Amino acid sequence: MELATLDQILEGKGKEPFDVIEVLQDIQQTYRYLPEDALCRVSEKLGIPLIEVFRLANFYKAFTLKPRGRHLLTVCMGTACHVRGALRFLDEVLFQLAVQPGETTEDGAFTVETVNCVGACALAPVVILDGKYYDHMTPRKLRDLLNSAREKDKGGL
Amino acid sequence: MNKMVTITVDGARIETPEGMNVLEAALEAGICIPNLCYIPSVTPLGACRVCIVEVVQNGRSKMTASCTLEAKEGMVIRAHSEDIIRARRNIVELLLAEAPNSRAIQDLAARVGVTRVRYPMRNNSCVLCGRCVRVCDEIWQSKSLGFVGRGRNRHVALPFNKRPEFCKRCNACIDLCPMTITPCPGPMKEPAVCGLCGSQLSMAEDTPDTCVWCELGRGFQCARWQLKGVLNTT
Numbered sequence A: 001m002e003l004a005t006l007d008q009i010l011e012g013k014g015k016e017p018f019d020v021i022e023v024l025q026d027i028q029q030t031y032r033y034l035p036e037d038a039l040c041r042v043s044e045k046l047g048i049p050l051i052e053v054f055r056l057a058n059f060y061k062a063f064t065l066k067p068r069g070r071h072l073l074t075v076c077m078g079t080a081c082h083v084r085g086a087l088r089f090l091d092e093v094l095f096q097l098a099v100q101p102g103e104t105t106e107d108g109a110f111t112v113e114t115v116n117c118v119g120a121c122a123l124a125p126v127v128i129l130d131g132k133y134y135d136h137m138t139p140r141k142l143r144d145l146l147n148s149a150r151e152k153d154k155g156g157l
Numbered sequence B: 001m002n003k004m005v006t007i008t009v010d011g012a013r014i015e016t017p018e019g020m021n022v023l024e025a026a027l028e029a030g031i032c033i034p035n036l037c038y039i040p041s042v043t044p045l046g047a048c049r050v051c052i053v054e055v056v057q058n059g060r061s062k063m064t065a066s067c068t069l070e071a072k073e074g075m076v077i078r079a080h081s082e083d084i085i086r087a088r089r090n091i092v093e094l095l096l097a098e099a100p101n102s103r104a105i106q107d108l109a110a111r112v113g114v115t116r117v118r119y120p121m122r123n124n125s126c127v128l129c130g131r132c133v134r135v136c137d138e139i140w141q142s143k144s145l146g147f148v149g150r151g152r153n154r155h156v157a158l159p160f161n162k163r164p165e166f167c168k169r170c171n172a173c174i175d176l177c178p179m180t181i182t183p184c185p186g187p188m189k190e191p192a193v194c195g196l197c198g199s200q201l202s203m204a205e206d207t208p209d210t211c212v213w214c215e216l217g218r219g220f221q222c223a224r225w226q227l228k229g230v231l232n233t234t
């Protein structure tokens, strides 16, 4: 996929203050996080106080100010998943990747996040890797999943 | 000239220009309604709820913050009814549990007669009154800081947690923060209440016409009045 540069994003999207969310989304997609410089530019370009941009970036979970890994692994911690052992499963995830929730693995491959129910409770426990849902997770399935993602990573690079 | 409206606060008839809020009108007239987040000539936020009053309408009363209540012709306000005193004490008690290391809040406590804190101590360094945020935005037109985060994670922050270059270094945010006025280092009787050290209370009692000189509302002859009410009711 062609990724737009910051200038392209700022040129392409509107220049009104209310366009800010859209612009931030594009930046998030391009860089996988919201870099400080980019937010300063957004603030100048759209005429929004920097603190407002910062506040928005903090408010929405879809935005992060820390660089995210190439893959985003979201572990559901909702009620149904909890009952089916999401807590233990999360431990497994954190153990296999050696990170804490919200952190990124050293090689920059995975970022782990937790979420409260993704609306797929029948499939509990659920994880989402880059937008794709994986059901009835077990430590084994997880290992396979991570491995295949790593393989693809290597092939793709 | 501004149109004037007449309201009644604690039985006193007050004339005030239209558009003023009840808290301003009362303070102007020398009736002190304790307040924390209100700053003269800055948009009221209604964050602390210390300034609550009862508005009497058709024989019914409802409690609301007076700083965000616009004075309307004929309004009847009770700022020191028993209910209000009790509710306000409770609010200040919560503030005290949140941040006991603030002179401003200790003063408030002394003023409204809080003698104990029944809530778990949090010892925070901010009570989210928004004084810093509003003064920076409105008086200094700088918008260097603001509220960030949501729910219990809401807090005051600078962009990327560092002072931006457009900050005017006026220090107004710090001067107006109730947390920057540290209490005297004397012993606290209860783990959190220092107003009980006596100096403020006895000053208000022994020397007529002096108030407790609360840091945030200096100069109003309010404390004596209110403490009297407190002493009578407890």
Ligand code: SF4
Pocket (backbone or CB within 6 Å): B132, B135, B136, B137, B140, B142, B143, B144, B145, B166, B167, B168, B169, B170, B171, B172, B173, B174
């Ligand atoms: S010192 Fe800076 S942050 Fe504080 S009120 Fe002044 S301009 Fe705003």
Ligand code: SF4
Pocket (backbone or CB within 6 Å): B125, B126, B127, B128, B129, B130, B131, B132, B133, B156, B173, B176, B177, B178, B179
């Ligand atoms: S930092 Fe101080 S002035 Fe600002 S919201 Fe917190 S307590 Fe209020």
Ligand code: FES
Pocket (backbone or CB within 6 Å): A076, A077, A078, A079, A080, A081, A082, A116, A117, A118, A119, A120, A121, A122, A124, A125, A126
């Ligand atoms: S609880 Fe996990 S999908 Fe609903």
Ligand code: FES
Pocket (backbone or CB within 6 Å): B034, B035, B036, B037, B038, B045, B046, B047, B048, B049, B050, B051, B052, B065, B066, B067, B068
């Ligand atoms: S002064 Fe009115 S709510 Fe704080």
